Amino acid sequence: MKTVLIVGASRGIGWEFARQYRQSGWRVLATARDEASLGALAGLGAEVFSVDVNDVLKIASLQTRAATCIALHPGWVRTEMGGPRAPLAVEHGVAAMREVLVQAAGAQASFHGRFRQYDGTALDW
Numbered sequence: 001m002k003t004v005l006i007v008g009a010s011r012g013i014g015w016e017f018a019r020q021y022r023q024s025g026w027r028v029l030a031t032a033r034d035e036a037s038l039g040a041l042a043g044l045g046a047e048v049f050s051v052d053v054n055d056v057l058k059i060a061s062l063q064t065r066a067a068t069c070i071a072l073h074p075g076w077v078r079t080e081m082g083g084p085r086a087p088l089a090v091e092h093g094v095a096a097m098r099e100v101l102v103q104a105a106g107a108q109a110s111f112h113g114r115f116r117q118y119d120g121t122a123l124d125w
């Protein structure tokens with residue numbers, strides 16, 4: 001079973017990643033900061049961890065090996081942060097980013113260390 005770690009999954013883009021990956025049958029490790037969100041993520045079938053990204057020691061314990069690291073611009077997305085006027089639905093943006101991640105896993109050399117838009121378009125740093 002494939003595994004994904006989603007840091008900041010209580011709402012918005014992180015929540016949608018957790019929802020879609022669970023729907024696709026993945027093992028989802030999801031973090032949030034409050035008990036209600038941890039419970040909601042557990043309800044999706046995720047394994048949950050209480051993490052604040054300002055807690056450096058906890059983040060260090062989540063390190064992975066042999067990872068392909070890419071930065072993704074999610075577009076302007078209708079979330080709490082993006083607001084109601086954003087043109088992109090979170091379901092569509094996350095589905096597109098998942099497709100980019102599939103491509104990245106199969107072509108590490110052309111994705112590692114790069115900056116891409118949600119639809120895969122290369123962006124300058």
Ligand SMILES: NC(=O)c1ccc[n+]([C@@H]2O[C@H](COP(=O)([O-])OP(=O)(O)OC[C@H]3O[C@@H](n4cnc5c(N)ncnc54)[C@H](OP(=O)(O)O)[C@@H]3O)[C@@H](O)[C@H]2O)c1
Nearest residue numbers: 008009010011012013033052053075076077079080081082
């Ligand atoms: N939406 C857009 O149009 C857009 C555009 C460009 C970039 N982005 C970036 O995409 C990311 C997600 O955006 P979003 O639209 O999904 O935002 P959102 O709906 O506001 O959600 C933000 C998420 O980050 C979590 N978070 C905030 N501070 C945290 C901390 N110190 N430790 C752990 N988790 C923390 C929140 O958790 P709590 O519930 O605990 O606060 C929440 O799960 C952000 O980095 C944002 O800058 C978004």
